[in-house]
Amino acid sequence: MQRYTINIIFLAAAVSLVAAAAAGLFDNYILTVLMFMGINIIFASSLNLVNGHMGEFSCGHAGFMCVGAYVGSLLSVVFFTSNKFFGDPLFPPEAAPFLFPLVLILASLAAALFGLIVALPSFHTRDDYLAIITIAANYIIISIVENIDAIGGPRGFSGMKRTMNVMGDVIHLPWMLIWVLIGCFVCITVLYRLVTSTYGKGIPAVCQNEVAAEIMGVNTNKVKIMAFMVSSGLAGMAGVLYAHVYGYVNAQAFNILKSTEGLVMVYLGGMGSISGVILAAVAFTLLVEALRFVIPAANDLLHIWGILPASSELSQIWKWVIIPLILILLMQLRPEGLLGNKELTHVFPRLRRWVSFK
Amino acid sequence: MLTVTDLKASYGKIEALHGISFHVRRGEIVTLIGANGAGKSTTLKALMRLKLPECPTVTGGDILFDGESIMNMEAHHVVGKLRMTLVPEGRQIFGNLTVVENLTLAAWTNTGDTRRNLDHVFGIFPRLAERMRQRSDTLSGGEQQMLAVGRALMSKCSVLLLDEPSMGLAPLLMYEMFRTLKKLNDEGMTIIVVEQNARIALQLADRGYVLDTGEIVAEDAGKALLQRPEIKAAYLGG
Numbered sequence: 001m002q003r004y005t006i007n008i009i010f011l012a013a014a015v016s017l018v019a020a021a022a023a024g025l026f027d028n029y030i031l032t033v034l035m036f037m038g039i040n041i042i043f044a045s046s047l048n049l050v051n052g053h054m055g056e057f058s059c060g061h062a063g064f065m066c067v068g069a070y071v072g073s074l075l076s077v078v079f080f081t082s083n084k085f086f087g088d089p090l091f092p093p094e095a096a097p098f099l100f101p102l103v104l105i106l107a108s109l110a111a112a113l114f115g116l117i118v119a120l121p122s123f124h125t126r127d128d129y130l131a132i133i134t135i136a137a138n139y140i141i142i143s144i145v146e147n148i149d150a151i152g153g154p155r156g157f158s159g160m161k162r163t164m165n166v167m168g169d170v171i172h173l174p175w176m177l178i179w180v181l182i183g184c185f186v187c188i189t190v191l192y193r194l195v196t197s198t199y200g201k202g203i204p205a206v207c208q209n210e211v212a213a214e215i216m217g218v219n220t221n222k223v224k225i226m227a228f229m230v231s232s233g234l235a236g237m238a239g240v241l242y243a244h245v246y247g248y249v250n251a252q253a254f255n256i257l258k259s260t261e262g263l264v265m266v267y268l269g270g271m272g273s274i275s276g277v278i279l280a281a282v283a284f285t286l287l288v289e290a291l292r293f294v295i296p297a298a299n300d301l302l303h304i305w306g307i308l309p310a311s312s313e314l315s316q317i318w319k320w321v322i323i324p325l326i327l328i329l330l331m332q333l334r335p336e337g338l339l340g341n342k343e344l345t346h347v348f349p350r351l352r353r354w355v356s357f358k
Numbered sequence: 359m360l361t362v363t364d365l366k367a368s369y370g371k372i373e374a375l376h377g378i379s380f381h382v383r384r385g386e387i388v389t390l391i392g393a394n395g396a397g398k399s400t401t402l403k404a405l406m407r408l409k410l411p412e413c414p415t416v417t418g419g420d421i422l423f424d425g426e427s428i429m430n431m432e433a434h435h436v437v438g439k440l441r442m443t444l445v446p447e448g449r450q451i452f453g454n455l456t457v458v459e460n461l462t463l464a465a466w467t468n469t470g471d472t473r474r475n476l477d478h479v480f481g482i483f484p485r486l487a488e489r490m491r492q493r494s495d496t497l498s499g500g501e502q503q504m505l506a507v508g509r510a511l512m513s514k515c516s517v518l519l520l521d522e523p524s525m526g527l528a529p530l531l532m533y534e535m536f537r538t539l540k541k542l543n544d545e546g547m548t549i550i551v552v553e554q555n556a557r558i559a560l561q562l563a564d565r566g567y568v569l570d571t572g573e574i575v576a577e578d579a580g581k582a583l584l585q586r587p588e589i590k591a592a593y594l595g596g
Contacts, residue, residue: 124411201463205452210410211403212450217437217466217513220410341454 005354014181021174031177033289035245038180039238040281042187044265045274046234051263052271052341053195054227055207057131058118060138061235061262064111066254068236069243070145072107073160076244079103081162085150093166100167100179104240111236112229114141119228123221138259145251156250160243180241187234192274194230203227204272257320264327270337275344280337287326291319359384359548360405360517365419367397367404374400374414376572382517387539387549389559389580391593392569398552399447401569402519405550406444408433434466442517448525449506453495457486460494460505464512472512479508482538500531507538518542520551524558536562556593560584568593 021031047061078086080096091099117137122130146154167175194200202223205213210220243249261284269280299314308314330337345351360382367375375397382388390398400414405421407428421428423440437443452460461479462472480487483504489497494505503523510518523539524532536558543549553559560566563580568589576589583589 126411198462198466201455201459202466204454205463208452208454209450211408211413212446212452213463214408214410214433215406215437215444215446216463216509217434217443218463219432219434219466 010185014185017181018174018178021177022172031174032245033285035177035180035241037282037285038184039241039245040261040265040285041184041278042234042238042241043262044269044281044284045187045191045277046231046238047262048266048269048271048274048277049191049195049203049227049231049234051266052273052277053203053207054224055204055271056122056126057128058134058228058231059131059256059259059263060118060134060136061232062254062256062258063134063138063141064114064232064235065239065242065258066141066145066251067114067232068107068111068239069249069254070151070157070239070251071110071236072103072240073157073243073249074151075103075106076100076163076240077159079163080166081159083159094170096163096167097170097175100163100175101182104179104183104237107240108233108236111239112233114236115229115232116225118232119225122224122228135256135259138254138256142251142255154251156248158248160249161247164244164247176241176245179244183237183241187237188274188278190230190234195274264323267327267337268330270339270341272341273337273339273343276337276339276342279339279344283338288319288323291322292316295319359424360550361422362401362405363420363422365401365404365421366417367400367414368417369400369414373417374572375404377419378569378572378574379419380567380574380577382548382550384548385543385546386565387543387551387563387580389563389566390550390552390569391554391556391559391566393593394554395571396569397572398569399521402444402521402550402552405519406433406442407431407436437513437515438466440517441513441515442519443510443513443515444519445506445510445521445523447521449502451494451502451505451509453493455494456491457494457497457505458490460509461486461512464509475512475514479511482511482542483508499526500528500535503527503531503535507535511542516546517548517550520549522552522554524553524555532558556589557584 017034020026026034043061043065047058050056050058077083079090079099080093082088114137117140118130118134121133125133145151151157164176195203202213202218205216205218206220206223213220213223239254265280265284266277268284269277295314295316295318299308302308302314303310339347362381363379364377365375365379366373366377378397378401390401392398403413404416409432416429423442428436428440452463455463458476461476464475485501486504486508489501494502497505507520507523520539523535527535532555539549539551540562551559551563560580560583566578566580566583567574568576568583576583576586578586584594
């Protein structure tokens with residue numbers, strides 16, 4: 001029974017969320033925030049596989065999200081919508097809700113292939129040097145996308161909203177929320193099953209000591225390829241969802257700032273802790289959204305108190321001062337993150353009565 | 359069984375082994391002794407075909423295992439196919455994994471019955487069974503060394519390479535460790551051991567090689583080497 005508690009809780013939560021959204025209990029804003037929470041969970045926990053479990057420092061993770069976003073958007077437009085560039089839809093519109101997983105899978109595979117850009121150099125390079133390669137990978141991907149005019153180049157690419165509309169016409173449901181929830185479930189299940197399997201134990205082994213891993217018969221190169229590809233594939237899935245929630249993609253949305261956001265979530269949650277990173281992704285999304293209201297409020301207060309002259313204003317840009325500041329404080333006060341490398345069930349042993357993490 | 363001819367290995371531009379040759383017969387205990395920097399650990403890493411960035415590059419010579427060259431193999435093949443494995447210097451266990459997780463990692467080589475291999479290792483080191491679910495970085499030094507050897511045994515190896523198994527062990531534990539090695543050898547395991555503590559290594563070994571700055575300078579039966587005055591003076595403290 002304990003084995004299934006998490007699945008049951010997740011299913012119940014997902015069904016009630018979808019039902020509430022379908023009944024129109026959420027306004028558009030809350031719905032969007034919920035979906036971004038899910039996307040951030042996928043993005044951060046996939047990064048956690050490389051940075052947390054495998055102990056490498058990847059800081060170009062958004063690049064793979066970019067690949068997923070563009071490939072997914074392109075496929076969804078070609079598959080389900082008529083477009084002056086690509087002509088009539090490839091599949092009948094009624095099939096859209098059933099064939100959308102195909103888009104998710106293909107785009108993830110494409111992103112996983114790009115993961116090789118980092119995986120192959122990782123055989124002979126590690127630590128700081130590999131980190132630089134990951135940044136380079138991020139820029140390579142963005143530059144490629146920006147220079148292909150057929151997909152909009154620097155202007156970005158849109159048309160995915162129509163796919164969503166097509167799906168909504170078939171069955172009226174909050175489809176995007178459903179896909180995000182399914183994506184989260186797939187992502188967490190894949191990661192969890194991977195790191196607890198004997199095969200996946202090769203990942204922490206590589207992290208701790210590659211020599212020792214090799215002499216245990218672990219093929220370290222294979223483990224690295226696998227981990228980087230799974231990680232970037234899942235990031236690609238996050239990208240597809242992101243593109244469809246927004247209805248528009250632009251390569252610059254996946255620059256180093258986005259990668260940094262992922263890093264913040266991983267370090268906030270605790271490296272190598274799946275539940276910690278999920279919590280951190282939720283907390284981070286809420287924090288960013290809360291700042292949307294806190295900053296104008298602070299602005300008003302400062303004006304009322306006369307601290308800030310009337311000519312100057314506290315803008316939303318301050319978000320990018322406050323968030324890094326939180327990271328600095330976190331590193332000072334709790335460098336291991338919320339949960340360290342432990343899972344929730346280790347921190348609260350009583351949970352184990354209800355939940356088995358195996 | 360294992361024949362090394364004219365093996366040369368280097369770290370970057372610095373050559374650490376200048377062409378050493380030796381052989382090991384099945385069922386033997388062979389020891390390599392020598393001062394720091396003589397090339398003992400380098401030899402073991404070269405034998406294991408480790409190719410990671412911090413490992414030496416083999417620049418010449420040949421290693422034959424049962425008559426076939428293993429120069430094109432990777433370390434995980436050496437473990438998986440030849441059943442030869444290494445207990446590295448300083449243990450190098452996986453600290454953030456539990457004892458049993460450390461051991462079951464060996465299932466990577468698909469040696470069939472993990473359960474039975476576990477029982478076998480716990481039979482040799484009952485202490486590890488008591489500490490099974492404990493994180494391995496919380497073990498004492500001696501227990502960690504047991505785990506390192508136990509982990510190697512999990513891959514059902516027939517050739518065991520040990521790099522400084524006595525390092526950091528109290529004398530009593532050290533003797534116990536060497537007794538265990540002798541017992542494994544009696545059961546048919548071929549053992550190659552690199553040691554700083556030349557006296558205990560030579561007492562245990564059938565044959566010994568003395569390495570000095572990347573070259574083999576002496577070779578004889580272990581007991582005979584113990585008697586040689588120049589070895590006594592250089593490695594046994596007179």
